[in-house]
Amino acid sequence: MKRFYCTCGQEVMFEDSVCPACGQMLGFNPEGLEMLAVFADGEQALRFGNDGGWLPCALRDHPIACNWLVREDDEHEQCCSCRLTRTIPTQTVPINVQRWKILEAAKRRLVYSLLWLGLPIVDREQDPAMGLVFDFLEDQRTNPLVKKRVVFTGHKEGVITLHAVEADDVHRIQAREQMNERYRTVLGHMRHESGHYFWDRLIRHSDWHPRFRRLFGSEENYRQALDYYYTYGPPPNWVSRHISAYASAHPWEDWAETWAHYLHIMSTLETANAFGVLPQADVYSSDFQVLMQKWEQLTVLMNSLNRSMGMPDAYPFWLTPQVVVKLRFIHQVIAASTRR
Ligand SMILES: [Zn+2]
Ligand SMILES: [Zn+2]
Ligand SMILES: [Zn+2]
Known part of the structure; x- marks a missing residue:
């Protein structure tokens, strides 16, 4: 990961949407892999960058708190990372909001590194049969009300399925110990599954x-x-x-x-x-x-x-x-x- 700075000089983190020093709003430009400051021109709409050419992701002012940006002439409302997600766990269960947030934060780190390496991310819109898409699912082990009895984390023909409970620290550490693993993280799961996707592609x-x-x-x-x-x-x-x-x-x-x-x-x-x-x-x-x-x-x-x-x-x-x-x-x- 690069280092990022606010226009006031303060170093900020990849996840920040506000500068902790000056309070200015910030957004991440996934094309230039850089942090952009808010564009002040008296308009109502929130815009970013020197020319105001970037708009916030639709999931910014939202529990997901995505800080990525979308080009103003892009027809999509969500950023290139958020819109890779197709299915999320039922949001009426409060813990699922938290899980989704954790999963998206890890996904942005995955997408950042793929973009940085210059790897082609072909989504479902570009390739409906094999494009990349994420399903974050629950099963009856964590929510008896859902249909699926067991969800397996895995990849098939562009679809990456992640058991949403992997976002819970207690579950993940228990699973790590049970399976005698040395390392188990949400980002690690995402990187692993992306490997299957790119095996098909490359x-x-x-x-x-x-x-x-x-x-x-x-x-x-x-x-x-x-x-x-x-x-x-x-x-x-x-x-x-x-x-x-x-x-x-x-x-x-x-x-x-x-x-x-x-x-x-x-x-x-x-x-x-x-x-x-x-x-x-x-x-x-x-x-x-x-x-x-x-x-x-x-x-x-x-x-x-x-x-x-x-x-x-x-x-x-x-x-x-x-x-x-x-x-x-x-x-x-x-x-x-x-x-x-
Ligand atoms: Zn600042
Ligand atoms: Zn987003
Ligand atoms: Zn695998």
Whole structure:
């Protein structure tokens, strides 16, 4: 993530819609990936930017409190992130308002990083059959009044389904412990599922496919492989070949887990670079080898900082050579498919 500043000079956060120092209204421009100040010209309508060419997302003055902007000549009322959501959990249940808000906040971070990397986000309007769309659903485990008995977080043909209860800290930490995971966050789920979406877009019918199979394995028998994983767990040697235990379940899950991990790395390196923690690391166009060296230094720093605060490690992972080879492959696929 870049650093953002108000016109008064105050540093502001990506999520801010008001400057904490001068009280000026702010909005995020998803095209320029920059924060814009409110445009004052005496008009009634709220406008942003030097020429007032940007309007607030329809979910700004709303419990979701989205701070993103929409071009004034855009026919959409919601920003490019909010309108990727198709289904939300019943809003008459107050906790669902909070859940939706948390999910949207994480989604904006996902969309930011995809835009920053220059990855194509094709929505349902542009591609009704395979475009990207999010369903945030509840099931009877959390709300006996809904029809669905069990909702599984996952991806199919552009549709990313997220069990809305993943927004609750207590549920998520319990699930993390039950499944013996080292890391479980809403943003992590979003990044993982986006990996499945981009596998369809960038690998499935591409020249990368044979190399994908050599690195990750052949992707037959998906259902059986997942059933086997949930019954017997990961193979004992999973650590040497996979970034997570779940990644050992099937090549598609391995890809999605490694993809999510790549986004974690690039995003965190961008933030560190913006703060001058790793000078000279031009994250966006850097050589993969350089990025990995910087990343190793940074993770030691991150974990040391967390331990100083009495917190668990920020980065509870270890990158083995076999995992690094997969990360490099993803780096190459993304570089080839974007403006880089
Ligand atoms: Zn200010
Ligand atoms: Zn929005
Ligand atoms: Zn998956």
